[in-house]
Amino acid sequence: MASKKIRRRDFIQQIVQERGGVSVGALAEMLGVSTQTIRRDLDILCDGENLRRAHGRIELAESRLNTPFDQRAGTNLRGKRSVSELVASMIPNGANVFLSIGSTPLEVAKALSGHQELTVITNNLSAAMALSNEISNRILLPGGELRLPDRDFIGEEATDFFDRFRAEFAIFGVAGVAHDGGLLEFHPAEVRVRMKMQQHAAKSILVIDSSKFGRIAPALGGNISDVDVVACDRPPAPEFSDLADSLGEAITYSQGER
Structure with a gap:
């Protein structure tokens, strides 16, 4: 995988960990890429137990959320x-x-x-x-x-x-x-x-x-x-x-x- 993709996906994971969730549009603006690029990244990132998609956003999976x-x-x-x-x-x-x-x-x-x-x-x-x-x-x-x-x-x-x-x-x-x-x-x-x-x-x-x-x-x-x-x-x-x-x-x- 190209190092640029790795850095971008690492950044997405870091932002979601810190905020709990973030919209596809906000990620595209932060990273200076298209929403289609972000959605392709999410196809990879959400194929595990840590992150999930929700209404145009990427969020921490339920098991990774802190108790209110x-x-x-x-x-x-x-x-x-x-x-x-x-x-x-x-x-x-x-x-x-x-x-x-x-x-x-x-x-x-x-x-x-x-x-x-x-x-x-x-x-x-x-x-x-x-x-x-x-x-x-x-x-x-x-x-x-x-x-x-x-x-x-x-x-x-x-x-x-x-x-x-x-x-x-x-x-x-x-x-x-x-x-x-x-x-x-x-x-x-x-x-x-x-x-x-x-x-x-x-x-x-x-x-x-x-x-x-x-x-x-x-x-x-x-x-x-x-x-x-x-x-x-x-x-x-x-x-x-x-x-x-x-x-x-x-x-x-x-x-x-x-």
């Missing part, structure tokens, strides 16, 4: 809140904090609502709003398109935004943790932003509930062993015991013993 945010936010709420309270106790007043997208980081933001003089650098609009009642806080947000219904910012503008700051703490969640400790997301753009936070923070804190161990998502970036603190609600299922044990003192549980 409001549904995720209500799942294991007790566990997420206990993790969030644990993490909030690690953050002093006046700290500089990166805070990522996701339902558990949002609970961390709520748990931090009693803190003062925080500088919060986040792409999570809901987290920013949760911390905005304390007027001594400073809250920094990237520009760009707000992704709905998650109410967050991802993409190159958000990645560049986090490259301009340094923080004492980076607090982030992930979509899933693989058996080898790989950290998984549903979009490559989410990986890039998360890794920028981790790169530019003195201490990285992963906040998850135990259901994330073994949860599958397509975009890989980083490993749980590279995180300074893993805050989880309870020990994972037995098949992940060796992975959890390998983390030693780095993993802590809010609802159970190490």
Whole structure:
């Protein structure tokens, strides 16, 4: 296959992963080719389990879509809140904090609502709003398109935004943790932003509930062993015991013993 076709199809897959879906016309305009060329590309790209056609668009297949945010936010709420309270106790007043997208980081933001003089650098609009009642806080947000219904910012503008700051703490969640400790997301753009936070923070804190161990998502970036603190609600299922044990003192549980 010609390298030009390969690059074009790789670009299409990247755009769909980041946006969840995009129209044939928009792709043709981005790439400077005809809609017929894009449709021929889609004949190849949709011949698998990752992408599908839908009314003049190409979208992620149902199996690759993340659970709607409001549904995720209500799942294991007790566990997420206990993790969030644990993490909030690690953050002093006046700290500089990166805070990522996701339902558990949002609970961390709520748990931090009693803190003062925080500088919060986040792409999570809901987290920013949760911390905005304390007027001594400073809250920094990237520009760009707000992704709905998650109410967050991802993409190159958000990645560049986090490259301009340094923080004492980076607090982030992930979509899933693989058996080898790989950290998984549903979009490559989410990986890039998360890794920028981790790169530019003195201490990285992963906040998850135990259901994330073994949860599958397509975009890989980083490993749980590279995180300074893993805050989880309870020990994972037995098949992940060796992975959890390998983390030693780095993993802590809010609802159970190490």
